[in-house]
Amino acid sequence: MKTLGPETIEQRLLALARLTQPGSLGVTRLLYTPAWHDAQALVYRWMEDAGLCPWWDAVGNVHGRVDGASETTILTGSHIDTVVNGGAYDGAYGVVGAIWALSHLKQRPFLRQSVEVVSFCEEEGSHFPITCWGSRALMGEVTPGDAKTICDPDGVSLRQAMDAHHLNADKISEAAKDYAAFVELHIEQGPWLEAQGKDIGVVTSIFGQERWTVRVKGVSRHAGTTALRDRHDALIAASRMVLAVQDVANSSEHIGIATVGELHVIGGSTNCVPGDVVFHVDLRAETDRVRQRLAGQLTHHFQQIAQSTGVTVAIEKNTDERMVKMDATLQNVIAGSCRSQGLSFMPIASRAGHDAQIIGRKIPTAMIFVPSHQGLSHHGEEYTAPEQLQRGVAVLLQTLEQLAQGLPGVGQDQSFATPNVLPGRWFG
Amino acid sequence: MKTLGPETIEQRLLALARLTQPGSLGVTRLLYTPAWHDAQALVYRWMEDAGLCPWWDAVGNVHGRVDGASETTILTGSHIDTVVNGGAYDGAYGVVGAIWALSHLKQRPFLRQSVEVVSFCEEEGSHFPITCWGSRALMGEVTPGDAKTICDPDGVSLRQAMDAHHLNADKISEAAKDYAAFVELHIEQGPWLEAQGKDIGVVTSIFGQERWTVRVKGVSRHAGTTALRDRHDALIAASRMVLAVQDVANSSEHIGIATVGELHVIGGSTNCVPGDVVFHVDLRAETDRVRQRLAGQLTHHFQQIAQSTGVTVAIEKNTDERMVKMDATLQNVIAGSCRSQGLSFMPIASRAGHDAQIIGRKIPTAMIFVPSHQGLSHHGEEYTAPEQLQRGVAVLLQTLEQLAQGLPGVGQDQSFATPNVLPGRWFG
Numbered sequence: 001m002k003t004l005g006p007e008t009i010e011q012r013l014l015a016l017a018r019l020t021q022p023g024s025l026g027v028t029r030l031l032y033t034p035a036w037h038d039a040q041a042l043v044y045r046w047m048e049d050a051g052l053c054p055w056w057d058a059v060g061n062v063h064g065r066v067d068g069a070s071e072t073t074i075l076t077g078s079h080i081d082t083v084v085n086g087g088a089y090d091g092a093y094g095v096v097g098a099i100w101a102l103s104h105l106k107q108r109p110f111l112r113q114s115v116e117v118v119s120f121c122e123e124e125g126s127h128f129p130i131t132c133w134g135s136r137a138l139m140g141e142v143t144p145g146d147a148k149t150i151c152d153p154d155g156v157s158l159r160q161a162m163d164a165h166h167l168n169a170d171k172i173s174e175a176a177k178d179y180a181a182f183v184e185l186h187i188e189q190g191p192w193l194e195a196q197g198k199d200i201g202v203v204t205s206i207f208g209q210e211r212w213t214v215r216v217k218g219v220s221r222h223a224g225t226t227a228l229r230d231r232h233d234a235l236i237a238a239s240r241m242v243l244a245v246q247d248v249a250n251s252s253e254h255i256g257i258a259t260v261g262e263l264h265v266i267g268g269s270t271n272c273v274p275g276d277v278v279f280h281v282d283l284r285a286e287t288d289r290v291r292q293r294l295a296g297q298l299t300h301h302f303q304q305i306a307q308s309t310g311v312t313v314a315i316e317k318n319t320d321e322r323m324v325k326m327d328a329t330l331q332n333v334i335a336g337s338c339r340s341q342g343l344s345f346m347p348i349a350s351r352a353g354h355d356a357q358i359i360g361r362k363i364p365t366a367m368i369f370v371p372s373h374q375g376l377s378h379h380g381e382e383y384t385a386p387e388q389l390q391r392g393v394a395v396l397l398q399t400l401e402q403l404a405q406g407l408p409g410v411g412q413d414q415s416f417a418t419p420n421v422l423p424g425r426w427f428g
Numbered sequence: 429m430k431t432l433g434p435e436t437i438e439q440r441l442l443a444l445a446r447l448t449q450p451g452s453l454g455v456t457r458l459l460y461t462p463a464w465h466d467a468q469a470l471v472y473r474w475m476e477d478a479g480l481c482p483w484w485d486a487v488g489n490v491h492g493r494v495d496g497a498s499e500t501t502i503l504t505g506s507h508i509d510t511v512v513n514g515g516a517y518d519g520a521y522g523v524v525g526a527i528w529a530l531s532h533l534k535q536r537p538f539l540r541q542s543v544e545v546v547s548f549c550e551e552e553g554s555h556f557p558i559t560c561w562g563s564r565a566l567m568g569e570v571t572p573g574d575a576k577t578i579c580d581p582d583g584v585s586l587r588q589a590m591d592a593h594h595l596n597a598d599k600i601s602e603a604a605k606d607y608a609a610f611v612e613l614h615i616e617q618g619p620w621l622e623a624q625g626k627d628i629g630v631v632t633s634i635f636g637q638e639r640w641t642v643r644v645k646g647v648s649r650h651a652g653t654t655a656l657r658d659r660h661d662a663l664i665a666a667s668r669m670v671l672a673v674q675d676v677a678n679s680s681e682h683i684g685i686a687t688v689g690e691l692h693v694i695g696g697s698t699n700c701v702p703g704d705v706v707f708h709v710d711l712r713a714e715t716d717r718v719r720q721r722l723a724g725q726l727t728h729h730f731q732q733i734a735q736s737t738g739v740t741v742a743i744e745k746n747t748d749e750r751m752v753k754m755d756a757t758l759q760n761v762i763a764g765s766c767r768s769q770g771l772s773f774m775p776i777a778s779r780a781g782h783d784a785q786i787i788g789r790k791i792p793t794a795m796i797f798v799p800s801h802q803g804l805s806h807h808g809e810e811y812t813a814p815e816q817l818q819r820g821v822a823v824l825l826q827t828l829e830q831l832a833q834g835l836p837g838v839g840q841d842q843s844f845a846t847p848n849v850l851p852g853r854w855f856g
Contacts, residue, residue: 024695025695028695083697083699083700084695084696084697084700085648085695085703124697124699125697125698125699126697126698126699188653189650189652189653190650190652190653190654191653191658207652209652211698211699219807220513220806220807221803221804221805221806221807222617222618222780222803222805222806222807223685223687223689223710223712223806224617224618224635224637224685224710224712224778224779224780224781225616225617225618225619225779225780225800225803225805226618226803226805227685228674228677228678228685230619230803233674233687235670235688235689235691236670236671236674238667239666239667239668239670239671240667240671242663242664242667243664243667243668243671246656246661246664249656250656257651257652257655257656259651259661259698259699259700259701260663260702261651261663261693261696261697261698261699261700261701261702262693262696262697262698262702263663263691263693263696264692264693265689265690265691265692267452267453267456267512267513268512268689268690268691269511269512269552269553269554269689269690269806270553270554270639270687270689270690270708270710271511271552271553271554271639271687271689271710271781271806272511272512272687272689272806273687273689273806274688274689274690275807280698281698282651282652282698282699284651284652350652351652351653352650352652352653353652353699372653375649375653375654375658376649377649377650377653378648378649378650378651378697378699378700378701379647379648379649379650379703
């Protein structure tokens with residue numbers, strides 16, 4: 001473990017953090033932008049230095065690999081894109097940590113199964129209105145048609161943005177690949193591990209999530225000459241809807257989280273009554289049933305508000321991800337790795353979405369969390385202490401090694417395809 | 429009046445309307461943009477065709493002139509900039525109408541006083557955070573320093589934008605000029621003339637107006653992992669403030685109008701709790717006392733909302749225009765012109781701001797309104813019927829002619845400087 005010193009992991013995270021859109025607070029590295037390209041190129045170089053024979057796939061994911069006796073492959077990794085003004089750890093930690101783990105596996109004289117690291121091109125959905133573009137491509141879930149129709153706010157399509165990086169959207173399907181299992185290392189992004197004083201979180205499930213685009217249409221009129229009673233003010237209506245989002249989440253007895261993170265007054269001027277507002281809703285819940293209930297309540301409130309304020313509202317669902325359970329056998333391997341290293345750990349449900357959510361629907365998947373200081377994430381001051389970063393990497397390495405040496409069931413029989421065992425059973 | 433046929437006025441307004449930023453709904457012609465330049469160049473050509481010997485002044489106002497026996501000059505005109513997605517009549521009508529009026533005055537064998545038409549470069553404040561840039565320059569109220577410090581949302585200064593049109597910001601003071609009186613022809617932009625079935629509105633006063641930039645600072649955090657109770661959500665706070673703006677205006681027993689026409693979530697992402705929101709308040713009232721009272725209430729509400737939602741709020745006042753009364757003698761001349769042409773008219777207070785508000789603080793000023801269909805303005809469907817446009821132009825021509833022929837008092841003694849007579853006295 002000596003070469004996995006905390007300085008090195010930290011240093012690489014800081015090196016990546018410097019690759020950001022000029023002028024942004026924190027780190028802003030959006031899909032298919034210059035900063036994004038520089039980051040993937042740096043990741044490629046690190047893989048090369050570790051002898052992992054890296055390659056770019058059809059959508060811009062960067063892969064590296066340690067070959068085992070079998071072609072059956074265990075996958076690890078995370079994403080290097082960020083939100084606007086994000087932090088240095090979200091995603092990047094799982095990439096840097098995985099490269100280090102593979103650089104150690106590379107030294108092993110014999111591996112039964114192959115191990116691959118991936119640096120996903122995109123997960124956050126901060127540039128184009130789609131999340132997990134990289135892992136969806138890996139699972140064969142996106143098409144050249146998607147690349148043509150999905151556009152950023154400036155009207156640039158994914159296809160056009162890919163062109164600028166010499167990625168051919170017609171070849172997207174070539175990114176799809178089969179794996180036996182996926183393990184993602186990530187910061188928690190919430191406050192629970194720190195609050196409980198635990199080193200490691202073994203993820204049991206990932207909250208379902210939906211994202212809506214809500215368009216409110218009123219009538220743009222002169223702000224001075226239009227009496228309040230004659231207005232169809234799209235921003236007044238939208239403001240009530242924003243507050244309704246909070247109220248609905250607050251009223252749930254089960255865990256439901258709802259946020260409006262973006263709102264645009266289209267063509268607004270200080271001296272005009274706003275006629276056109278677009279905003280985005282992010283809705284998550286601990287079960288799909290709770291989420292569907294909250295979504296129904298919200299839709300009802302939006303329609304009522306539209307009616308009472310004399311505007312129209314149109315709701316479009318961009319993302320609709322079901323809750324995904326992590327694989328029970330993999331959770332056991334991670335828990336065993338923690339125990340053998342004397343680390344404290346706890347089961348935890350992830351309220352954040354991850355590439356593991358896309359991949360976990362198809363193959364056995366697990367996640368390893370390390371604590372986030374004060375739960376702060378999607379923020380420039382996101383922080384995890386070096387020794388905690390190291391603990392996570394050590395658990396990842398041991399987990400991958402056990403899987404690569406052929407833990408019974410992994411990549412060999414159908415046990416992963418059976419319904420997942422509820423967490424708790426294996427937590428002492 | 430034959431050459432003032434409604435087709436011609438309409439045709440010119442439609443010609444100007446075609447000079448708009450590509451892709452905008454309605455007309456978008458912002459200060460110092462290509463569409464703006466094309467419009468002023470077209471106005472220049474019309475003035476040339478009418479024999480008005482046009483010239484550009486130091487800030488990009490375009491002037492034309494009919495010389496009288498005296499150098500004492502009566503000014504008329506309006507602005508050719510628009511709001512984003514505005515209409516074809518706001519401002520443009522007063523410019524097109526004034527050129528036509530001067531083209532007729534040009535045919536008169538003798539004028540005692542000179543008459544000048546101006547096409548102001550800017551009034552709306554839709555590109556840079558200052559209104560009435562053109563008329564302020566004419567009144568000597570802006571400096572080269574203002575041009576350096578006032579920047580658009582992209583950080584481009586007025587000076588830089590002027591440079592692109594070969595206008596030297598160091599020479600701004602050369603735009604300042606003396607006039608004996610100002611008469612502005614404009615669409616009403618409100619519903620009152622149409623509702624009362626009147627041809628002409630004789631403006632008695634212009635509402636005072638202030639514009640605020642309000643900055644709300646919370647903490648940007650992950651939308652999935654941050655519990656509702658741990659949030660400092662700048663958009664939740666701003667939404668409450670937007671609703672408070674409406675409530676405060678509604679609660680006033682006197683006429684107070686308050687609007688939030690623009691709101692920006694800075695660096696927002698769908699999956700982030702917003703940490704930073706900027707919005708703009710437009711506040712107007714029938715008296716300065718009412719406006720100050722509403723401003724005080726709003727400030728108090730904003731601070732209370734900030735405290736209860738765990739954010740901070742900073743209010744910056746960009747514009748603070750006192751209520752301005754129109755000159756009583758000029759109102760009488762306009763009313764007389766209406767009577768002699770058999771047109772119905774009524775006194776009306778302007779709830780919209782105008783260049784006449786800037787100029788009226790220094791020299792005798794009046795405004796002539798024509799009806800706006802359904803009171804719609806700052807909107808692509810803004811409309812005034814051709815025959816109504818012609819009535820306004822006819823009243824402007826007769827008013828200017830009377831003033832140019834030396835109505836007792838105009839430009840000769842101090843009667844305009846005395847306190848204005850309250851409206852009503854001269855309305856039969």
